Amino acid sequence: MVTERKQWFQTVFQIKGSVIPSILGRTVLCGLFGVVISVLSYWKLPVAMPTLASLIPNIVLGLLLVFRTNTAYERFWEGRKCWGTLINTVRNLARQIWLAIVVSTPEARAQKIVVLRMLVAFCVATKLHLRQESLNDELSKLLPPAKYEILKTMHHPPLEIAFWIGDYLQQQERNHLNAYQLSAMHKLLDTLVDMLGACERILKTPMPMAYAIHLKQLLLLYCLSLPFQVVGSVSWLTGPVVILISFTLFGIEEIGIEIENPFGHDANDLPLDAICATMLRNIEDLISLKPGCEEIKDKG
Template sequence: MIIIDRRSWLAQVFMFKGTTLTVIWKRVAVSMAVAIGVTWTSQHVPEFHPKLTHLPFTLIGLALSIFLGFRNNTGYDRFWEGRKLWGRMVNVSRSFTRQLLTLIGPRMIDAQGDHELAAEEREQVEAVRGELVHALIAYVHAFRHHLRDEDSLDELRGLIPDELRASLIDEYNRPVAILQWLGDRLRWLYDRGWVHPMHLPALEDSLTEMTSVQGACERIKSTPIPASYTVLIHRIVLLYCVGLPFGIVDQVGAWTPVVVGLVAYAFYGLDSVGTEIENPFGKDPNDLPLTTLSRMIEVNLRQRLGEDRSALPELLEPDDGILQ
């Protein structure tokens, strides 16, 4: 995600890195080259007189603007839904951690509730809670890698038991496997008497919520905008921008390449924006900063465990204006 100083209007106007211009400049250059060729030919070859008028381009341009607007709105809806889903993931991770730290442990043995745990038992409780919270952190990282089609095993080292990490090698959906392990551990703690029967449904609801968030993100990732619609838009934009100089050269004259360049930048740019935000979970400059979000979750949860701040990873800052 690009981070810019929105107070500086000129800085945004002349910004280049991370904008659509880095992607479309070649397309704009080709359209302007065609316009230059048409303009030169019309001025130096008397027999060259395009019979096109600007009316067809006016009508097509209006329809094309509507189609591009619809496609970009659809792409932004996917982007914004992805951001809301990761906001839910942040919230449920914090809530589930709070539940793990407050609801798991041996039950009080007297009515007054003043039973003190023995030192050994207290260490066991802290170890189990830490194990579950670290597994939750591993789930968030694995979920991010899953959406980006990356290998997550190295980053999970030290967060989950070695045997669990080894079992993930052959898993197609590693986040789901980690959630299954968390559910199994909760059942084991329930059988041991460390989870109250009234508390187990609350813990299970948190796992279910994480599964729902993951499923919704997978739906966005695996269901792109129909290819036939996208290809049609690409073709119409290309034909419009390449054919435009033939329709305006008689009226615009030597300024034809400039006009074509401006129109091509607008249409190619809108087309490129729709393509870029269609999948919000990638690593393009305008995609969601999933690495930053998952690192923030990790720091928040490890602080709840009381880990020393100096031992925690640093929160990510923009690198050359871009959050990953």
């Protein structure tokens, strides 16, 4: 927020991340239509209509746009909350695995490190799954080669990784974890899968097509009727005025389209790459710390 205040004018004229490229064509088209109506009005043709006649359409369109924007932002914010929960759950589960499971051999310690990195792999696989992208090097670096090869044959990689983590926890029940610890860890793992499902719900529940079509039709009709409403008052300025109003309305609608799926690569989407990189740094920092119980065991 501080950066945005310092670069206020730079933000005003910024094209990247804005909806200007998406709405420029239709905005200019409406403006040109406004110029045509100005010419017809100059020739004394009866093209002007009373401004009050558009009062009801103005209210209806305003309500529709508000509902559209609020619905889209609600999806965006729910996606952000899901990924916030993913971050916290990965940290908590990693901390519990690292502290509660006491290992006595280098092989067991290496296996525990593999499982901790699997937590990050789950988030990376979730990101790729939501973006409908294939597995890549980012994921292969977090998994043993054999696991990665198996994962390439799976239809739902995040669930397979969650299974591997759960299987590891179950194996620790006999020697390292009591029933309460195991239950707590499985509950955190369940939360990871729940957040995956919540993100899939956002992704696979688009705006109803009938609503989207009707809103676009109403927007277009309204913007094309604008010249008839304002030509009597602004005459030759009808084109610029129509461009300004159309820019506002089309922009609001396009922003809703931009943010309703927050899992992509656009500037307005969630920074999932940065989030996954942060989680990996957190896990690597945790791995660099040696639990006190293991230090005591080494001394003994």
